[in-house]
Amino acid sequence: MKRSDESTYSWLHRLNPDPYSLAVNAALLELVPPGLRLLHYTRTTVPAEHLGAFAFYHRKIGPFHLDGIPEPMQREMMFVIWRIIELGGRVPCAPMGLLMRELAETTQRLKTAGLPFQSLTDRTPAQWKAELSRTWVKRTHAFPNPQTFRTYVSPLDRACKILWFTYDTSPWWQREVWDLTMDPRIPRRTQEPSGQKAIHWHTMEPAWLRHGGMYFVKSMMESSQLAWSTAHGAKNALVQFARFAMARGLTSPRLVQDDRQLRGLMMEFLTELRSTPNYGIRNRDKPRSPASIGQITSTVRAFYAFMHDYGDEAAAALDDDRWDGLSPEYLRFWRPGDIGSSKKEHFDESYLYSDADLAKIKAAAPLLGLPRAEGGFGDPQAMRILLLMMTTGRRINEICMLDARPLTLLEDNLAKLRYQQTKIHDAPDTIFVDQEVIELIQEQQAWLHAHLATIGADADPPYLFVSRHNNLRGQNPYLTHVFRTQLTKLVDRAHLTDAAGDPLDLGKTHRFRHTKATSLFNAGVPLHVVQRYMGHTTPEMTMHYAQTLDSTAKTEFLKYKKITSTATESAVDAEDLYDLMLLDTRTDRVLPNGWCTLPPAKTCEKGNACLTCDLFATDERFLDIHKSELVSLDSLIDQRQEIHRERTGEPMSENHVWLTLRRREQQALSTIVKNLETGGSKPAAALPAPATQAREQAGMLGGQGVRTGHRP
Known part of the structure; x- marks a missing residue:
């Protein structure tokens, strides 16, 4: 059990100092399997199917016995032992044995002194520890060793917490500590882990806001508008408003005497959220983010909107008529633009x-x-x-x-x-x-x-x-x-x-x-x-990732200077060129060795001759492709000239139409390669574009000609 259990139980005991119920106590054993309704827990008496849940690791004090404590406490401890096992824990036999021995002597001393007791819930763990310490001193004439004392009283905190939740039969939402492990009535989703952190309302002041917040969050959970995890966030948001309410001395759910003063008050709250540091563990003492401010204000606004709509029901449930009849002013704390956008900036x-x-x-x-x-x-x-x-x-x-x-x-x-x-x-x-x-x-x-x-x-x-x-x-x-x-x-x-x-x-x-x-x-x-x-319900959620992809690709695209087929800088601005490439009608303008900047409304009349087109642009990422194209083009020219010589007996004239076009491409490629090699080095941290590999494969030259700008 966590160290905070004693402090938690102290709060529980303060909220309900006498939770004991004779009827509940009498019915406790009905919840315990018959095999575990024992006065003596030993290796031979505990049923085999539960033996692994008992830590019988000490030969002398491993077994423990309940016959020395009063009968109501016996039922309580049998139930506590079963709950520990039911929750998947292990019963610490040695500490339990020491505790039962000291508790038996202490209850006998209290009975002799005429002091009242009938249940472990009659006192807080701290009060029981004080009584146990007195018993030890009376028997040994010395104070107990602190480490030994902590060991043998360690099961006490856990037992008191389990029993308080068992005895308190009030509606689950009225308990100021909500614990999934302790109360199966709390709404939860399928597969909701019961071991998650409890929600502690008891620390929130003022009381009118605490009780109203509990009713609001409970209602949202029952209607599945809030889950257990988001209920934590709603409660934490209301805590921020509670701090403001305490600082301003707000004593009523109506906040102000004149509703016309309401907007001014809530603007003060908004200003305070922006100017005061965060109280959270993760970002403590740091300024609140717009998203955090938006979450707090939206919760407070939803809280009062709910109370406006269901004030009569809330007033009856909370026994507080002040929640009934809230005016429409409580629906408009802030105007559009007051809070600002909480939209996250695009992350790095x-x-x-x-x-x-x-x-x-x-x-x-x-x-x-x-x-x-x-x-x-x-x-x-x-x-x-x-x-x-x-x-x-x-x-x-x-x-x-x-x-x-x-x-x-x-x-x-x-x-x-x-x-x-x-x-x-x-x-x-x-x-x-x-x-x-x-x-x-x-x-x-x-x-x-x-x-x-x-x-x-x-x-x-x-x-x-x-x-x-x-x-x-x-x-x-x-x-x-x-x-x-x-x-x-x-x-x-x-x-x-x-x-x-x-x-x-x-x-x-x-x-x-x-x-x-x-x-x-x-x-x-x-x-x-x-x-x-990704499990999103709207495309807007998913577009966040698409924007990430766009930003990454755009940053990569703009790293390099774009040059044309004449090796001069492109007249089209790089950002404009990037936007052109993303138009649906421009997908055929993404070439294996660069981009075509022909406007969307026009059609290309140059066939595959992109290298000789002034609307062609490329950069140094395609240098290796261009070198490969140049080598393949040189080989192709030599091949065709040899075939022409064999067929005609004469060399191919430089005025030949085919050779003229190839020479232009050859000159353009040579100029581009030379310019890219001498025009600056590639950034060391440069990354390949998303489709670089596909373009490289598509841009490899075959034996049929130079495919420099295939258009489907």
Whole structure:
């Protein structure tokens, strides 16, 4: 149990200092399997199917006994032991045995002194620890060793938290701590990991805003407008408004006495968001981004819009009539343009992994799966998660939440992969995958089967990738933060660096998704196909990646000076030329050795004679092609002259029509090659254009002539 459990329970106890219920206590054993309703937990009494969940590692105090504590506490501890097992944890027998021994003596002392007690929930963990310490001092005439004391009371925090949630039968949303693990009533998506971070409302003040926010987020979750992960974001946004409300002394949901003052107040809030630093862990003390400000203001606006529309229901549920009858002014805090655009600027193309980076990462991935004895991480799951992210472009949560049988085989080397759509409601949740992905999934399924057999867990787990810790029943997924930690270690151990020599930041796992989407566009996959593959509901989402591709290609295109067939600089501006090349009607103007700048409305009358056309442009990336063309052209001229001599007995005249055209091309090529060789060196960091290889292959000269500008 985390160290924060005691402080969490202290808040829970403050909210409901007397959660104990005699009826609930009497019914606790009905929730416990008969085989675990024991007073003595030993190696021989615990059922074989649960024996692995008990850490009987100490010969003297491994077994523990409940017969020394009062009967209500006995039922509570039996239930706590079962819940620990049910949640996939392991019962710490030695600390539990010490705790039960000290608790038995302490409850007897309290009974003799006439002090009230009947349940572990009668006191907070801190109060129980104080009583346990007094018992120790009374028996030994010395204070307990701090380390020993912490060890034997460690199960107490966990037990108190489990029992508080069990005894509190109020509606789940009225609890000021929302915990998926502790309360199955909280709405959740299919495959939602229950071990995710709880939502703590109790720290938010003022109370009217805390209670209203809880009702709003609860309603959005029940209507599937918010998921568990986005509920965290909504709560955090409301926290920012709560800070503002406390600083301004706002004591009512109506915020102001005169609605005409409302806009001025909310403009102050907007100004404060822009001027105060971020409170978050990741960007603490940094200025808020436009996206962050947009998210906060949109949540506050949606909150009050909801309360305006459903104020009567909220007032009844919260027992606060002030929420009822909000005026339309609460629908228009800010006017268009007040907040500004939160649209992200186009990110730097360096955010994409290069082919060289991907090759390095893929080569280092097996290190994750190698056993520790062989210098690896001993984590084959992390290796396969990484490879699946690289191959499919799925989000990290979508991989970690894959169900145990996510494949639908269609034919040899082809299948559909079903994933958990974690971000966009009603978006596509399947993609086609090839043999590489099929094999990765099958390897993980084999590993999972063997792992579950080793720990004696259920043979039908909900997840393909499972946590290795506190997951004896195999019900919890592989945690994303554990995966990111493994990636950070991999970068350090494998010395993974980018082209500039800086360590690769693999912790930003979304980078794999950007790279995958851009590679699909690079391969010429249509927009609507990429949209569905990436799981987007609108083309605008997908166009973000298309803009990335366009920016990358444009930057590459503009690196080089464009020259014409006469080796002079092109009269068409380079940016204009790039835009011309992207017009649908201009696809036939992209040549194997350059570009044709003929306006779209005109047709070419020169056939294949691009090298002698003043509308032809090229740059030094095509130098090797031009050299090859020149060699092939020289060979072709010699060949044709020899054939002419054999057939006529005379050399071919320089006035021959065919030879005249070839000499012009020869002169143009020679001039272009010479100019490109002497006109400046190629940038060291230059990258090949997306279709360079295809153009090189298409531009190779055959024996039929010089194909310098084929037009379909």
